Amino acid sequence: MRYMRRAVRLPLLIIHVALGCLVIGLAVMLDRLSGRPLHHGLARRMQAFWCRSISRLLGVRIQVSGWPLAAPPVLLVANHLSWLDILVVAANWKVSFLSKSEVRSWPGIGMVATGLGTLYIERGQRDASGNAMRAMAQRLREGHRVLFFPEGTTSPGLNLLPFRPRLFQAAIDAGVPVQPITIRYLEADGEPNAVAPFVDDEGLLSHVLRLSAEPGMRAVLEVGEPVDSRGRGRNELALLCREQMMEALNPSEPHEETAPNRATG
16 A cells, blocks of 8 residues: 555656646746735745645645744744655745755755745855844845744654754844744654654655655644744743743643634735
8 A cells, every 4th residue: 555655646746846846936937027025926825735735645634723823024933854844834824934055956946945035044154044044134024924943953853952042033133023833743643753754864755755655644733822032032032932842742731733724824
């Protein structure tokens, strides 16, 4: 059965990614020619559809629980398990992601990501974090949501890696709140899915092959309470968000899960 799922899903996935890059790329150009603002044109609608359909194709059912996502501008922080994280977040909300600069050069994907407002951190360059933080603050001042992964890398998702507080400064400089989102990939019985995390230097193709054979899983996005950045330092903001995310990963009481609320935009 696993081989059959893989044989059916992989060709569809390849076609879907290729067509998605083409269609979204064209939509980005049309939005620019029409003067439509970032995240408010055809490209964003195509992105949301593309992310939801790829998730469904891979058997990933998305659920959202917790607080409503704050209206923009807001700095969002999330734990990082997989490349799937960007799909399941973008399927629900208009967000500018902070990504590693290598993504910009990926064929097709890089063009689409840049056109959809992705910001990049140039790791290895002098003051890479400072440059990324200033770009994030500017995007926030323009009235958008910006999301970054404060762990800086992926993890199995059972706990949190240490946070890197410097990028929280973007919220302070822009005068906007910070809101945590905790991502979990779960089996039908509520146990963590072991295949979803993209860790240990595994190749992307290898991970896609394993993931395509999975019978299905739930991607649960637990939205935390917004944290006011006024009068707080970046270390305090990081700590307060981390505490909420730890509670979501290891809840003292069961958290009610609800269907995605796409109306939050």
